[in-house]
Amino acid sequence: GTMSWPVASGKVVREFGENKNQSLKTVTLNYGIDIESNPKENVFAVAQGVVSVIDWIPGFGSIIIITHKGEYRTVYGHIVDILVNEGDIVNAGTQLGYVNESLEGHIVHFEIWNDRNYQNPETWLVKK
Numbered sequence: 001g002t003m004s005w006p007v008a009s010g011k012v013v014r015e016f017g018e019n020k021n022q023s024l025k026t027v028t029l030n031y032g033i034d035i036e037s038n039p040k041e042n043v044f045a046v047a048q049g050v051v052s053v054i055d056w057i058p059g060f061g062s063i064i065i066i067t068h069k070g071e072y073r074t075v076y077g078h079i080v081d082i083l084v085n086e087g088d089i090v091n092a093g094t095q096l097g098y099v100n101e102s103l104e105g106h107i108v109h110f111e112i113w114n115d116r117n118y119q120n121p122e123t124w125l126v127k128k
Contacts, residue, residue, distance in 0.1 A: 001122070001123055001124045001125045001126055001127065002124075002126060003046050003047065003124045003125050003126065004044070004046055004092060004093065004125075004126060005035070005046070005125055005126065005128070006035070006043050006044055006045075006046055006074075006076055006096075006108055006110050007035055007037045007041050007042070007043055007044070007099060007108055008041065008042065008044075009037060009038060009041065010035040010036055010037035010038075010041065010108070011035065011036055011128075012033050012034065012035055012036075012122065013034050013035070013036040013104070013105075013107065014030050014033065014034035015030065015033060015122070016030055016031070016032060016033050016118075016120040016121060016122060017029065017030060017120070018030075031111050031118045032075065032077075032109055032110050032111030032112070032118070032121055033109075033110055033111075033120075033121045033122060034104070034107045034108070034109050034110075035107060035108050035109075035110060036104075036105055036106065036107050037099045037106050037107070037108060038099070038106060039099070039101065039106050040080075040098045040099065040106075041098065041099040041106065041108075042095050042098060043076055043079055043095070043096045043097050043098060043099055043108055044092075044093050044094060044095055044096060045066055045074070045090040045091065045092060045093065045094045045096055046074055046092060046124075046125075047066075047068050047072075047074065047092050048068065048069075048089075048090065048091045048092060049066040049067050049068035049069075049072075049073075049074070049089075049090060050066065050067050050087065050088070050089055050090075051064060051065075051066055051084045051085065051086050051087060051088045051089075051090060052065050052066065052067040052073070052086065053065035053086065054082060054084075054085070054086055057077070060077035060078060060109055061077060061078045061079070061080075061100055061102065062077075062078070062079045062080065062082060062097075062100070063075060063076065063077045063079065063109075064076045064079055064082065064084065064096050064097070066090060070114070071114055071115045072112065072113065072114050073112070073113045074110070074111065074112055074113075075109070075110065075111035075112075075113070076096060076097075076108060076109070076110060077108065077109030077110070077111075078099065078100045078101075078102050078107055078108055078109055079096060079097040079098065079099070079100060079108070080097060080098050080099070080100035081097050081098050082096065082097040083095055083096060083097050084096055084097075112124055
């Protein structure tokens, strides 16, 4: 992967795909990755595109969806103090807002879609 991370510091705490909880004996499906970061850490666009959606979704809080070339979209969840508007053109590195607090801590949820197919963001992002 060569794509920059949406946050400068953090670690993946929930990976793409099936996540098994041994104590609860459950399996959940994650369509992206969850990156634990610092309170109020800056969240950045990972590539040039157009801010196509800003919304609020239960479980993800405020989300931003950016549409890129080739039917690609990136999704950023658990964002607070959003600094962009729908229709804005952003570049890689444009600040979108800040990491918000979720039930699991300060986490940004990040997804990459191609058309309607979910991609594993860890294959796209620079290795840390």
